[in-house]
Amino acid sequence: MKAIVCNKYGSPDVLHFTEVDKPVPQDNQVLIKVHAASLNYGNLVLLKGEPYLARFAFGLLKPKYSIPGGDIAGRIEAVGRDVKQFKAGQDVYGDLSGCGWGSFAEYVSVPEHALALKPENLTYEEAAAVPMAAVTALQGLRDKGRIQAGQNVLINGASGGVGTFAVQIAKSLGAHVTGVCSTRNVGILQSIGADHVIDYLKEDFTEKGQKYDLILGVNGHYPITAYKRSLKDHGTFIHIGGSGAQLFQTMTLGTWFTITGRKTMTSLLQRQNQSDLNFMKDLIEAGKVKAVIDKTFKLSEVEEAFKYFEQGHAQGKVVITV
The missing domain is CATH 3.90.180.10 (Medium-chain alcohol dehydrogenases, catalytic domain)
Incomplete structure (x- = not known):
């Protein structure tokens, strides 16, 4: 072969x-x-x-x-x-x-x-x-993030593989979803149901004062302190992708912030899971995710x-x- x-x-x-x-x-x-x-x-x-x-x-x-x-x-x-x-x-x-x-x-x-x-x-x-992208998004939102209906969720790096699934999965679970992307990807996020889209080339979501219950960092260059500033009390930040420096900050400063404060800052290592594949199959066949x-x-x-x-x-x- x-x-x-x-x-x-x-x-x-x-x-x-x-x-x-x-x-x-x-x-x-x-x-x-x-x-x-x-x-x-x-x-x-x-x-x-x-x-x-x-x-x-x-x-x-x-x-x-x-x-x-x-x-x-x-x-x-x-x-x-x-x-x-x-x-x-x-x-x-x-x-x-x-x-x-x-x-x-x-x-x-x-x-x-x-x-x-x-x-x-x-x-x-x-x-x-x-499989890998959707299950990563699912495990980040549901298992690590413990997403709840009605929460405000932000996906940074929302136009990539994991990000596009994360937007749709979060919506299917009842969240109000904000996606962060570049100008050329705004239409994609709107087409898959994002409630609000932030063009990072025009504005910095970490400087807007808006706070979120859950943030998925799928990509981007923001320091861990900027993500922390954008979380509500008892909110959660999950590092999924980005630079090695971001991961190091999450594992060190993020752990310290989690232990000493009221915000959880952690990272995700996706795991192969047959049940999650079946969960995604049901969402897709129901027309909630594409x-x-x-x-x-x-x-x-x-x-x-x-x-x-x-x-x-x-x-x-x-x-x-x-």
Whole structure:
């Protein structure tokens, strides 16, 4: 089969489109014919080996997982004898980041707990855009943020993959949502239901005096003190993405602010979760959430897809068609 192979850390130039052996499913695995995959921040970490702490999970000197790709959508071709939830011929989607990655290929074998049935109203490309980004947003809002109906929620970096899902999920859970983005993305946030959109090129939300119950920092350069200033008492800030300096501030100053004050400031590490995939399936089939796709690339064009994605300006998701 054809696949994208990465045998050393580096820029997208180290990726190779080549032939590899087709996998054989183990007793607890399903063999999937991949129709689509997508890019996430974790793909960049796996490609570059940065930050260096990530190499303890991904391989110290070279990638432990030679075929990258976490998000997946496709059709089951075969199942191992111990598989209980799925059968051949079913359409599925899932997150392979916790079980060896490998979706940038024509086929992949994965444990059944990494998968859920694909939402019936989505194409393969749309479904592949969902798993990691949507579950990250869900876990940030619901599990870490403990979002409640009627709360004022701000999403900074609202026009990217995680951000577009966060806006829609927060709305579906009854929150009043403000999205922060650049001028060219204002229309996207309005189209997916944001109650208010702040163009960061024209105004600084941390200087407006408005305070929020929950803030998701998906991107941006604001210091932790600026986020703290924008929180209500007993409000919560969750760092999901951004610079390494922001993460360091959240882990140090944020922890101190949380211990000594009345505001919670923490970070999120997304975890693969089948129940959350099923939760998102229900929201999507109910018409409450949709995938926003910026560009699609062929499997043979993954190098170009990475170069585009790492610029950090994608409107929604970047998808790979297989």
